[in-house]
Amino acid sequence: MTYHHGNLRKALLERAAAVIAEQGVEGLSLRGLAQELGVSHAAPSRHFRDKVDLLRTLATEGHETLGRYTFAASNQAGPDPLEHLAALGHAYVRFSMEHPAYYRTGRHPEVAAQADEALKAANGRRMEALLRATHAAQEAGWRQDASALHAMVFGLAAVRGLAALLHDPLFRSHIGDIDPDALIDGVMRLVIDPEAVRAATHAPEDDADAADA
Amino acid sequence: MTYHHGNLRKALLERAAAVIAEQGVEGLSLRGLAQELGVSHAAPSRHFRDKVDLLRTLATEGHETLGRYTFAASNQAGPDPLEHLAALGHAYVRFSMEHPAYYRTGRHPEVAAQADEALKAANGRRMEALLRATHAAQEAGWRQDASALHAMVFGLAAVRGLAALLHDPLFRSHIGDIDPDALIDGVMRLVIDPEAVRAATHAPEDDADAADA
DNA sequence: TTCTCGATGTAGGCATTGACTACATTGGAT
DNA sequence: ATCCAATGTAGTCAATGCCTACATCGAGAA
Incomplete structure (x- = not known):
């Protein structure tokens, strides 16, 4: 020894x-x-320094891992902004399932309450990236009726809520045996809804798809 | 004394x-x-008996209070199934904001892990009610392309995720000062999307402007 | 090479907490 | 009036987080 x-x-x-x-x-x-x-x-x-310090470090590691998930998802997704946004959502839920420790630590109230600057910054960067992806999706016709903020929060809420449900024993036991992947797919389709986007984009009047910044 | x-x-x-x-x-x-x-x-x-027993009791009280919120929402909402579903979502988020103790206790992992039969039953009843409301909304044209389960989980995830975000210090500090009510409204509109429903219900044929309610 | 010192690990202690046991008090049912 | 089940008290123990003082190691300075 x-x-x-x-x-x-x-x-x-x-x-x-x-x-x-x-x-x-x-x-x-x-x-x-x-x-x-x-x-x-x-x-x-x-x-x-103390227990929260360890948890915070773990949470920061989790952010980095999540960053790799979203990076990979961005690369694998095609050029379609809608597909890209869906891939980001998918990546988050998959991350939460494959790294439950990171996921739980990141959602722990003590950690969020005592977040240091590094953690806040990592969180902020991800939010900004999501906002950009949301904006791009809106320019491609997704949820143009809503503000960028509302659209982003909508997508974020759906994804985080889905992850929360999949980690909730009460939900899981009530639903019974299901294929998480199928559920994720089904829900993400409802979030993105490419059919509706296509219908709206090819709509009666075509001033909707003016995409410039 | x-x-x-x-x-x-x-x-x-x-x-x-x-x-x-x-x-x-x-x-x-x-x-x-x-x-x-x-x-x-x-x-x-x-x-x-122990700490979890107290928390579990609190969580059960919370379910009852939430039940009153949803009951009131059901009554106040009009006959439109879409409006009804939106009202249920609204009720949940409002409950989470006005009763943070119930909300947090109900989401606490220890409580969910050691739920007793009463708690499981209360949760199950709410899920069933939500499934019925979802089914009614689908019959009224909402998200008919998805299975009832997927549609329900979609709505539930969005609502629970929104509540989680509103309780998340990291999210709140990044977003800055916002009006929670406006955000809830905006997000619920994206979940329900009555415009899309109307468009879908009144079919590809173009009597679009003649139809009013 | 030897010494020194910062980094790392150890030992002990203290306060807080949850849970258990034995005992005390109360008030209502008989 | 008596009994006893419900309720509250006092004491104890183990687990835990955190603190301080001390021990050991190893790398760079002398």
Whole structure:
């Protein structure tokens, strides 16, 4: 046994993510973490000021991972702004399913309440990117009747709400066995509604699709 | 001072709701509650088996209150199924804003994970009612292209997501000062989209302007 | 090479909290 | 009037977060 662990900070983050994925944020204990990693109960304090500091770090990692998801989605999606927006929504829900620890930590009220500048900035960047994608979709005919803000919040709410439902035991048990992917597809189609867009764009009068900035 | 409190159970629930509204569920402590009410630290255990039991009771109260909100909304809404569905969504978001303690407790993972039969049943009833309202809206032309389940989840996700956003400090601080009511209206209009429904119901044939209600 | 010092980990302690047990008080039913 | 179930009290314990003082390590300075 070595006196020093080697990379305790990383190990703490990984183990914490595993515990949160299994038992939720409530089930996380710094002392338990230290014991599982074979270090003393005070060792974690060398790397994280307090429990929220660890959670905040995890949440920031989660933002970065989510960033990679949305980046990949942007690249894989075609040039159609509607498809792009749908891909962003898909990426978020998939992220929430594949990284439950990041997802739960990011939504934890303590973390949001004690967010540092890095976390706020990461969140802000994602919101701005979403707003741009929303704007592009509107220029392509999506929800032109609404303000950009309302349209963005609509899409964001639907996506975040869907993720919340898929993580809600009450919802899951009431719905019974379903294919999450099919549900995500179905809901995203209702959010984007390309049929309606096509109908509106090819509408009686064609002053609607003037797309310039 | 009397040896017995009088109605400690009720007092505990009320005080707990106040604390949760101020500091969130994380800020709630049974001993603190007891101290504020002037009873011994073990007194709460006479009324609630443990902390989750108290939270679960609060969540059940919340379901009842939400039930009253939706009942009132149903009554005040006109006969139009679309208007009815929008009113249900509105009622949920309004409930979440006016009763933050109920809202937060109901969404707390511990509560959902340890829900008892009463809570599951209350949740199930609301889901069934929402499914019926969704079905009626579809019969009136709303989102007929989607399955009833997908349409319901779409609406539910948008509404729950909007409530989540309005309670999210990160979202609120990024958005800046806004009028929540205007945002709720705007988003609900995008969920229901009566214009699109009217367009779809009055078919491709162009008697578009002759039709009025 | 040896020394020093900052980084990292340890040991102990304290306050808070949830939960358990044994005991006390009350008021209503008999 | 008596009994007893409901309600409240006091004490205890383990778990936890956080604090302080001390120990160990290893890399760079001397």
